[in-house]
Amino acid sequence: MSGIHASKILPLAFFYLIYTKSFTRNPRLSNYLRAMSKFQTLRVTEIRRETADSVSLLLEPVSGDVFNFVAGQYLTLRTKIDGEYVRRSYSICSSPRNEGLRVAIKEVPVGTFSTFANRKLQVGDTLESMPPEGRFTVDTRSETSNHLAFAAGSGITPILSIVKEVLTSSDTATFTLFYVNKNTQSIMFKDELADLKDVHLERFQIFNLLTREPVDVELFSGRLDSARLTRIFESVIDPSNFDVAYLCGPEPMIMDCKSSLSNFGMSEDNIKFELFTSSAPASASVTSSTSTSTPSEDKVDVAIRLDGVTTTVSVKRDGKSILSAALDAGLDVPFSCQGGVCCTCRCKMTSGAASMEINFALEPDEVENGYVLACQSHPVGDGPFVMDFDKP
């Protein structure tokens, strides 16, 4: 995140004055200013092609401020494409120590942002970015010395940052990586991973699995499902020798890895995961309930508290999410994936209840304490409903 230097105090004071004075009279201006306070402008200083369908971008804040991050975090990037703002989250693949700020973007079918980044973006162009976020980060507990990871495709992006951090922050920590791809050509960061292996021969192990290309060892040819994981755990590694496991890839792989690691004795507390996308509801939660009575109206008012200001929006109980209703009303509520994965829209129901369609981001104790993902939330029961984005 950017630091605040003395030279910026006066302009900031001026900004604050305009912001507070203008809010009630000019919601459009207030939304613009609020957005400006969250997004910063980054310049693309290098574009490196990683595979035929992926690039990595080296980014530098235009203001010169430092964008500190923890290995494993992501950036929410925003730019205008064909006249519309498009925002997406991309994981940082660089080391937080000395490699600058680099994200990797794999082109996906009909992916507006990823296609733009892979085909049109040029060195010197600028993108807007929220500060680095995310909880899928390197385990820094002092007793953690043996790290294990399973990644698929571009799921390697945050894992690469974590690998580099683990290997450079300690002389004794080990890292074992299982990396699944379709074929050799689709392996992202192939050379960089090989170089890391050369430098840390004793401490870094990597096993490449290919799903659409034959390999010498049959065990590493095909999907990484429960059956294959069982064979790997019986013949290649023993999960009980590891202190933490990081999982990043599609949902079926994550679920298979989680259950297999648990079956082989690894505590769920030591398994960290990040999904690419969600494909089905994982859980439904009801929070901060003041009443569980049957809903009586089709539409209800939800008070949205954001940056110290409360705005009431009308939300259909069985319609769009509360986040969508807030965006439709012109509020600049934080969001990124809109799929219940990234946690950018985390907020708290301080009154009333909301049910979530999907929750891949919040911990059970957060849900118990009333936190919800606005992009997945719908009001349930009776109000008053208050959704607070200012709660830490």
Ligand code: FES
């Ligand atoms: S916007 Fe990503 S979880 Fe809601």
